[in-house]
Amino acid sequence: EPEVTQTPSHQVTQMGQEVILRCVPISNHLYFYWYRQILGQKVEFLVSFYNNEISEKSEIFDDQFSVERPDGSNFTLKIRSTKLEDSAMYFCASMAYVSLGGYTFGSGTRLTVV
Amino acid sequence: EDQVTQSPEALRLQEGESSSLNCSYTVSGLRGLFWYRQDPGKGPEFLFTLYSAGEEKEKERLKATLTKKESFLHITAPKPEDSATYLCAVRVFSGGYNKLIFGAGTRLAVHP
Numbered sequence: 001e002p003e004v005t006q007t008p009s010h011q012v013t014q015m016g017q018e019v020i021l022r023c024v025p026i027s028n029h030l031y032f033y034w035y036r037q038i039l040g041q042k043v044e045f046l047v048s049f050y051n052n053e054i055s056e057k058s059e060i061f062d063d064q065f066s067v068e069r070p071d072g073s074n075f076t077l078k079i080r081s082t083k084l085e086d087s088a089m090y091f092c093a094s095m096a097y098v099s100l101g102g103y104t105f106g107s108g109t110r111l112t113v114v
Numbered sequence: 115e116d117q118v119t120q121s122p123e124a125l126r127l128q129e130g131e132s133s134s135l136n137c138s139y140t141v142s143g144l145r146g147l148f149w150y151r152q153d154p155g156k157g158p159e160f161l162f163t164l165y166s167a168g169e170e171k172e173k174e175r176l177k178a179t180l181t182k183k184e185s186f187l188h189i190t191a192p193k194p195e196d197s198a199t200y201l202c203a204v205r206v207f208s209g210g211y212n213k214l215i216f217g218a219g220t221r222l223a224v225h226p
């Protein structure tokens with residue numbers, strides 16, 4: 001069964017450092033998303049991406065965040081200057097078509113900012 | 115404001131003891147309600163999508179139902195391997211684009 005692959009599974013970084021979280025969505029999917037889940041809290045929407053541009057972003061997704069799909073297969077989330085409160089699980093998801101329902105999520109990257 | 119509320123927060127069952135999880139929602143135009151299972155440290159795993167009131171879907175010991183204001187996930191004769199957090203999410207559209215809004219989940223523990 002096709003999977004969404006995320007790397008690394010766990011990243012520890014110093015406060016103020018830049019991190020890049022990587023995702024390989026399912027190959028024929030058109031819609032891409034990043035979500036995050038702070039420990040013990042809800043899964044929260046960060047950003048959606050379609051047709052090589054951001055289609056929607058939440059209030060969490062401020063100027064420190066950016067997304068890219070550099071080569072037609074990878075989908076990355078960059079945090080420019082990490083803060084302690086950025087520590088969370090970050091999930092990538094993709095979807096083929098709106099009419100076909102199911103969003104497929106990756107296993108996540110656990111980001112720990114120290 | 116679009117909102118998803120799940121109850122109970124946590125549920126402990128004995129193996130074989132059937133029960134139901136609830137997801138109530140307030141959205142401006144439901145375009146799909148999703149159930150996911152999440153194991154500790156893992157991503158949400160898709161279970162079901164429901165689109166209209168009265169719709170039901172089943173998979174092994176799980177059955178999801180939908181009304182105009184809520185959805186239920188019924189677990190029949192659960193086994194310890196059904197222990198997980200069950201997440202409910204609704205799809206909302208804005209400006210032609212879509213996203214999921216999640217509830218906080220129900221942590222289910224099934225004991226032998």
